[in-house]
Amino acid sequence: MTINTAYGLNMDLIEKKFAWKKEQAQGREESLFAVFEQNLSEQEKQLLQFLYAYMPLHDLADYEGAFFLQHIREVLQVQADMPWGSHIPDEIFVNYVLPYRVNNENIDHSRSVIYEELAERVRHLSMADAILETNYWCHERATYIGTDIRTVSPITIMRTALGRCGEQSTLTVTALRSIGIPARQCYTPRWAHCDSNHAWVEAWADGKWHFLGACEPEPVLDEGWFRLPAKRAMLVHTRVFADYNGPEEVTTTHPWYTEINLLAHYAAVKPIHIYTIDEAGNPVVAEVQFQLYNSAEFYPLTSLMTDDQGRASLTTGYGDLFIHAYTSSLWGTAFINTNTSSELTLVLKSHNTPAYAEHNTTHTNPNILIEEWKMTPPVAPIIDSGVKVDESTAHEHMQRIKAGTAIRTAFEQTFIDHTQAGQYAEEWQLPRHRVWNILQTAKGNGEEIAAFLSECTLAERELGLRVLESLRPKDLTDTFRSVLHDHVEGVISLDEASHIYSSDWDQYVLCPRIHFEMLTPYRKYFANQWDTEQQQAFRSNPMQLAAVLEQEITVNNDIDRYTGMATPAAAHQLGVTDSVSRDIVFVAAARSLGIAARLEPLNAIPQYQLQGTWHSVLWKQDQSTREDTVLAPTNGQIQFVRATDASEVIAEYQHNFTVAIFENGIYRTLDIPYGEKEVYQQPYDVLAGDYRLTTGTRLEDGSVLGTFAYFKVQPEQQIEVELLFRTEQQQIPVLLDTLPESLQQYMYSLQPEDDNKDQKEGSILAWLEPEREPTKHLLRELAELRAELELWEGHIQLSIADEQEYGAVILDPLPSQSQVAIDPQYQLLDQWSECLPSLGGDQLPVVIVVDAQHKVRYCLQGYKLGTGKELLRIVNGMNAETHQAKS
Structure with a gap:
């Protein structure tokens, strides 16, 4: 075994994987591998081979070798420059500083950009303080917003000042790595106690991993609003792009990446063991998915292969899981309650045995089986205040939060405003409202979008606006003019006779967006691949295009963690990609030739439109892997x-x-x-x-x-x-029968003077932290339920600690009875805490519902998706009680 003494790399294994990747990437050999002909040090060569060895196929398709070499040289320079660089162990460095990618984000030169901003700000600090300072910097650059699942690059987050938790954590990990501090994105794939998921950051300082909330600074490490919810998680993990041999439990061993289990850092855990057998009782080697109910589906937290004894083991939390095991011909499912069980034996049956075939059913349709179940998460932890800091540190922290918000707000004010958009619209002779809608959505990318429209000819401009309107909102934040010009010019260059009729031409021919890939130029590329005669043949029969692409592209679904990420022209040029990216290539090539094409909405099957009818593409490669012999989907x-x-x-x-x-x-x-x-x-x-x-x-x-x-x-x-929705009669409890007089007076003060107090239906009181993700979720849910909550004639009082936070609580989308109040240092909340024993610590938001008789009927503290619907249930229940009493 050849070992590099500098970084402890197994070069025998790396060279084998590098050679295999090089063979796959023959279609881009010059672009990717010419850098090895440069005068490289042995260190640079080995690290470059390491990156290539574990690189996703879509990165081989989309980026240049010069990018990766420059990345390595910058990382080594940072390691030499920063005071902690020489103290980081080799295995920590190569896995948590060197990687150019955090997860599935679009890649750019963000690390060098961030280094220039951040290095001098942290150089004089300890590693722990540098981590805290980096998070203050991230807070200045971005705050939370819910968006679609495509993960934009760190520079895009900085350009827009917004990102979902997966993007904020990508920015924070990138920022830490840019100054040479080891960092990793960790996440619970799905929460057990509520829907959705969450991602945060762990950073390494002086021999220990610490957690922090991305772009949500705390004055100390190992603190964050997610600390208590994480105690209810069933898995927290991170991904390493290597064959990893660290101390953590491995949840997924893959030739090209490793997922490791971090749950024990956050919650009480126990090991469980799953045994898979066939109907004769023989052990079966199967893939076991450990699934959790979330967003109304059973989502696999992780998958493990059983050994030759049919056994797979996972360290998890104390709640319910749904186990789904399968092979190429067998499958089976069962629930396991980890509170009461540590083992489960699962009998696998044939794929050809439908779930309803072995059961008696009283359903009106004998081929429908109804099965009832209940899933229980780990119990809620006792609320506490976490790490205590002295008053001076707490005060300084709050001042820095306000200062960071002000910096970010000032940056957002540089975006194109309504007046500028109107001036542009007049100059371009385009409708004002359409131009403003595009430019305000583009945020910090607005000037780039404006430059594109300015560069369009008068004849192109309306078409250019339609291209922009066909995109998703996130696309407007990171798509550049060169991309947009390619798509406008590509459509204009089509012969008029080649425009195949489609009732949705803008959506299925003009639109560059196909799935969740990064938008890139591809129309000119595909238009140049085939001569005029071939193109006309493809338009007459698009299956001929599919047949050609199938000869030119090899499908390999065993490499990349995420499918569908390769961009169309690059994937075609590389010649090897996953099946979803291949489908995207077909749609992109078809649209480039004027053929209406899409990924079918329910199943993402590639389709083309011919004479007004959608037809599915049937790939021979896919047929060879199917168990049936169906020649076309029915x-x-x-x-x-x-x-x-x-x-x-x-x-x-x-x-x-x-x-x-x-x-x-x-x-x-x-x-x-x-x-x-x-x-x-x-x-x-x-x-x-x-x-x-x-x-x-x-x-x-x-x-x-x-x-x-x-x-x-x-x-x-x-x-x-x-x-069929099962329900459970949930009584609305009385948590406090009599409020203190001072709080009763406060409740009366919420009501407008001309209200009839006898008609008052109660109040929802909420104490918020507008800069935190849990508060943003609550406000979004209240806005989504605006119409329903406005049918209730009570009041909604949203309290914040400081007048400077007013702008963060926008009343317009909220129910009309909402109002914002100031509760300095949450003094009033402290009074409520004295009479409600369930309140404790400093977790926000806090939500309290009081009925017309001043009885407390609901109290929630901390993060919980679905709070809005709970509030609606409570107020509707109080209404029902009132009407019943009157009758």
Whole structure:
């Protein structure tokens, strides 16, 4: 074994993986590997080989060798320059400082940009203080917003001053690594006690890993609002792009990356063991998914392969999990309660045995099986204040938070405003409201978008605006003019006769966006791949285009953690990619030739439109891996039916129900639009096959009452499936029967003077931290429920600690009865805490509901998605009590 003494790398293994990657990347050999012909030091050569060895295919497709060499040289220079560089162990350095990528973000030169801003600010500090200071810097650059799942680059976050938690943590890890401090993004893939997930940061200082909330500074390490929710997690992990041999438990061992288990840093844990056997009782080597209910589906927290004895083990928390194991021909599922069980033996049956076939059912349709279940998360921890700091440190911290917010706000004020947008619109002879909508969405990228429209000719400008309007909001923040010009010019260059009719031409021909890939130029590239005669043949029969692409692209789904990330032209040039990226290449090439194309909405199957009808592309490569011999996908329909006893429940996709098709031993959730409510109006065209409908009702303690409905969709037939929502009678408790006189007077003061006090329906009181993600979630939920909450005639009082935070609580989207109040240092909240024993520590937000008789009926402290719906249930219940009393 050849070992590099500088970094402890297993060069024999690395050289083998490097050689394999080089073979895959022959289509871009010059762009990627010519850098090895330069005068490299042995250290640079080995580190460059290390990066290539574990690099995703999509990075081989999208970036140049010069980029990676420059990255290594900058990292080594930072290591030499920063005072802690020589103190970092080799294995920590190569895994947590050297990598150019954090997760699945778009890559740019952000580390060198951040270093220039940050290095002198932290150079004189200890490692621990430098970590804290870096997070203050990140807070100055970005705050939280919920967005789509594409992860933008750190520079884009800095340009827009906004990012979701996965993007904020990417920025923070990148910032720490840019100054030579080891850092990693860690996350709970899904929460157990509420929907959604969360990502944060761990940073290494002087021999120990510490956690911190990304872009949410604290005055000390190992503190953050997520500290208490993380005690209820069932898994917290991070990803390392290497064969990792560190001290943590490995949850996923993959040839090209490793996932490690960090849960023991945050919560009480225990090991559980899963055994997979066949129906004869023999051990089976199978893939085991440890799944958790979240967003109305069962999401795999992680997957492990069983050994030759059929055993797989995981260290997890004290709650329920759903175990799904499968092989190429067998599968099985079962629930496990880790509070009471440490082992589960799972009998696997044939894929050809549908879930409903072995059970008796009293359902009106004998081919529908209804199964009820309940999932329980780990119990809520006792609320505490965490790490205590002295008054002086706390005061300084709050001043720095205000100063950071002011810096970020001042930057946001440099974005194009309404007046400037109007001037541009007049200059470009375009409608004002359309131009303003684009430029305000682009935020810090607005000048780039404006430059694009300015450079368009008068004839191109309307088309350019339509291209911009076809994009997702996030696209406007990181798409550059060169990309946009390629797409406008590519459409204009099409012969008029080549425009195949489509009722959605802007969406399926003009639009550059296909899936969640980074937008890049590709129309000119694909237009130059084939001569005029070939292009016309493709337009007449787009399956000929698919056949050509299938010859030119090799599919490998065993390399990249995330599929569909390669950009179309680069993936085609590389010649090897994952199946989703291959599908994206087809759609991009088709649109470049004027053929309407898309990824079908429910199943992401590539399709083209011919004579007004959508046709699915059938790849021979995919057929060879399928168990059946179907030559083309066949469709049926699902019609959702309202259950007679569930009229009060509003069905919302991925809020309280999902539907999934059984494919190759696992269930794949259909991509019905998130939050869709009009689900009873028309049938859904779906692939024929076996399905599982999942419905769930999240209870106040975080547990879920749910059902599975297993059924089959026959080709060219429609099946009706009831949406059955289990409910549990939840009484509205009285947490405090009599308020102190001072708080009663305060409650009266909330009511406008001309209100009839006898008609008052109570109040919702909330104490907020506008700069924190939990508060932003609460405000968003209140805004989403505006219409429903306005039917309730009570008051909503939102308290903040400082007048400077007023601008962060925008009342316009909130229910009309909302108002903002100042509670200096949360003094009034302290009075409430004295009479409500459940309140403790300093976790915010705090939400209290008081009824018309001044009785406290609800109290929540800390982070919990779904609080808005809980509040709606409480106030509606109080209304019902009032009406019942009057009757």
